[in-house]
Amino acid sequence: MRRLERVSAEKAGAVLRFLLPLLLLMAAMLLLASPAMAQQGTGMSAVTVTTNADGSQEYSLTLQVLALMTALSFLPAIVIMMTSFTRIIIVLSILRQAMGLQQSPNNQVLIGISLFLSFFIMSPVLDRVNNDALQPYLAEEISSKEALARAELPVRDFMLAQTRVKDLDTFLDIADIQVDSEAEVPLRVLIPAFVTSELKTAFQIGFMLFLPFLVIDLVVASILMAMGMMMLSPMLISLPFKLMLFVLVDGWNLIMGTLANSFGLGAG
Numbered sequence: 001m002r003r004l005e006r007v008s009a010e011k012a013g014a015v016l017r018f019l020l021p022l023l024l025l026m027a028a029m030l031l032l033a034s035p036a037m038a039q040q041g042t043g044m045s046a047v048t049v050t051t052n053a054d055g056s057q058e059y060s061l062t063l064q065v066l067a068l069m070t071a072l073s074f075l076p077a078i079v080i081m082m083t084s085f086t087r088i089i090i091v092l093s094i095l096r097q098a099m100g101l102q103q104s105p106n107n108q109v110l111i112g113i114s115l116f117l118s119f120f121i122m123s124p125v126l127d128r129v130n131n132d133a134l135q136p137y138l139a140e141e142i143s144s145k146e147a148l149a150r151a152e153l154p155v156r157d158f159m160l161a162q163t164r165v166k167d168l169d170t171f172l173d174i175a176d177i178q179v180d181s182e183a184e185v186p187l188r189v190l191i192p193a194f195v196t197s198e199l200k201t202a203f204q205i206g207f208m209l210f211l212p213f214l215v216i217d218l219v220v221a222s223i224l225m226a227m228g229m230m231m232l233s234p235m236l237i238s239l240p241f242k243l244m245l246f247v248l249v250d251g252w253n254l255i256m257g258t259l260a261n262s263f264g265l266g267a268g
Contacts, residue, residue, distance in 0.1 A: 081195050082155060084121045087202040088259055089114040094206030095255065098213040099246065100239050117256065121263050128154035156187070159194040161264065162201075167193040201262065209255075213242050 080086060092110045096102075105113075133150035136142045142150070160182050171193045172179065179185055220241065221234035245251075 082159065082191060083118050084198075084259075084263055085114055085118040086195060086198045087205075087262070088117050090199070090202035091205050091209070091255070091259060094203075095209050098206075098210040099242050100213075100217075100235050117259065121260055122158070125154045125158050152187070156183075156190065159190055160185070162197060163190065163194045164197045164200070167196045167200075170196075205258065205262065212245065216242050216245065 089110060092105075092114060096105065096110070129151050132154070133142075133147045136150075137144065137147035168182075168185065168190070171189045172185070175189050177186070177189060217234060217238050220238040224230075224232055224234055224237065
């Protein structure tokens, strides 16, 4: 029994160590999503107590807490659209479609793979946010406003590195904003430009993945037509060959490595 308790404790500790950087990213995203929360000082009071003339007390929530609760509703969109998640989930979805698999891997598995691969890719950004912004703020060495500015820099650098100049210029023109350097680009312009670039990159990778499976489908369809087997579905016959090809070339290793390297992790 003690051994089981010790093993369970070790597993729980490993899970906590694994999820901590993800929680740090969420905290940073909340800071980016709620500029109204940034204020001078070291913290914010959740409840304000007012004493009336008759001795009774009234309790009210502060505007900062209201802004925090509002930001929580935007947290999923922030985590998805400001990280590598968008590119990964689109590529994996296109891969499943190219192989002719409708429900395998299912959506939960694809989302889980995309989430943890995004966590792996965003680890350098998480480390910078933790070291430069979150830890000094928790140690009360900097104010929340300065922590917000420091947390924004790693995320901004990541998005700028993945954003095409053409997409950035398009949204700058739409917003009628003139900037002298990339550091002056506001987040309201950078985020849609980043998402647009991610969509284009994801479809480019997906197109390259689709080609070999399309060739197999064409070859199988041509053979079946030549044999006069018109009523037999080419997709049904080509599926085992596509699975065999994907396994023989170690497809999952190639896909994961390509996606990680597409964000520059393999450089240097």
